Amino acid sequence: MATLGQWISGARLRTLPMAAAPVIIGTAAAYDLGALHWDRAVLAALVALLLQIGVNYANDYSDGIRGTDEVRVGPLRLVGSGAAKPSHVKMAAFTMFGLAMLAGLFLVLASQAWWLLLVGVGAVFAAWGYTGGKSPYGYMGLGDVFVFVFFGPVATLGTTFTQAGSVSTAAVLGSFSTGLIAVALLMANNVRDIPTDTEVGKLTLAVRLGDKNARRSYVVMMALSLALMIFVAPVKPWILLVLLLVPFMLMPCWLMLKGKKRKSLIPVLQQTGLINLGFSVLFAAAMVLTEL
Template sequence: MASRSGTRSTRRPPVRRRPGGSPVAPARRATAGDWIGGARLRTLPLAIAPVALGTGSAYAQRVPAHWWLALICLAVALLLQIGVNFANDYSDGVRGSDRFRVGPARLTASGAAKPRTVLAVALACFALAAVAGLVIVVVTQFWWLLAIGAVAIAAAWFYTGGRRPYGYAGLGEIAVFVFFGLVATCGTTFVLLGELDSEALLCGVAIGCIACAALVVNNLRDLEHDAKAGKRTLSVRIGATGSRVLYGVLMLVPFLLLLFLCLFYTTPSLVFLAVLLAAPAVLITSTAKTAKELVLALSLTGLTGLVYGLGLGLALALPA
């Protein structure tokens, strides 16, 4: 458009800014790889493990169970985990918290995807998880499970969503322990058996501790940046040293419980091979100086959970 003087206007378009005020670089369109990265695949082992443990605990009772129901439980767990990952991406992005992060760039904060698109994907995952959960309820006729599912979805959203996200108040580890430990494990066993047993409870505590450890090392990596963003995570509250100690304790508890289970079962002893992953993770976390080291520890924690969950679940399901 020509100006009054006859020359072309040189007025620049307004600069897009994040909620925190810092300018956003010109965005590129998100690729398939970006969306896969947004799903945070390294967190999925900790959704698979509790379902495997719950299934193994059910089969340990030598009562016929519908294995396909376990697959639907797995679908619920995976969809909830992916959904909460995208919900966190959206909520942290629009709030401006991710501008301080040192890990991989997020879809919303980087501008690679529109916030409403990321939100839509998160809600779609929650909706699919709800449909899978409804199938379980219709088949089992345990209608009260609908309330558990609704609370699980609400917990997934309000972790970083809403006006007062509890993840910003240092309560994330509690929620992870409850939902990705006790609820996922004991819930799977209950769906398959129609009752709970001590094995499911012990397994739920064990995998819940590993899941909490993963969150602790993740928040330890982002400790300084979360503090700047106003995120009062548990790691921010107890500091780096406290986080390292807590991580070590959380990684120790599952193997103490495994030792107890070995008093009643013979095959679980092989699951101690998971120590080959857990020990380096604890060592790295206790001595790490860089974010890259803690990312490696996080990956090892997820693998520990997967090996522990699949191994112990199979050990319990096999005849003694």
């Protein structure tokens, strides 16, 4: 039976900044539109965080029963290591999904944006389908597309809309930026796993691109996430605060390009998550300073 520490490790808390970042950006964009609602922001955060933990357990379960995690470089996997029964991990995943849907229901009730119920159901199906089911899209190289969509526009603009009833250009571009950083994190994770994924037939985008091109794509996505803010700068010059992240991007980019050992890429995951969180905070600061 897995210990509490192992369950916490299996939740992969280091990935949670990726879930928090779009909510912070979306809430800041709502503030900029003159419609900040803290209760709805908290509910949106709960939905995002619970879904993220759920998908982490779901991936642990699905990869574990397929044997994908039998030889692993990264953090502990509950099923792959034999620390927990697959059925228990599956139940943990669906418990998180259920709680996320409950929080989402309260968010819809508060905002009266009933069509978002369909978005919420779609998010749960996407979370499970990444590695679950008969034809998981994560094994076909489509995971990056879904991560961009759900960790970018869906989470960010959904947060903004539930508070303001509309979205702005800044919100849209901010959603693209945080989505790109989320995909960059996934790319770093999948570059690390290229050898083992190739052996088990998990054709992630990193596997399809090849080691060298996949590493380069990380750098391109990180650079593009900041470059997009140039289009916001003419009306909101404080947005250039995000350029303060450039020094913090140098190390993970260097590790992606030059790190030969797979273990050397593990710190990149945490660094990228913190960069995304930093981006969201600086984006929010820019929205507030613009109004002063």
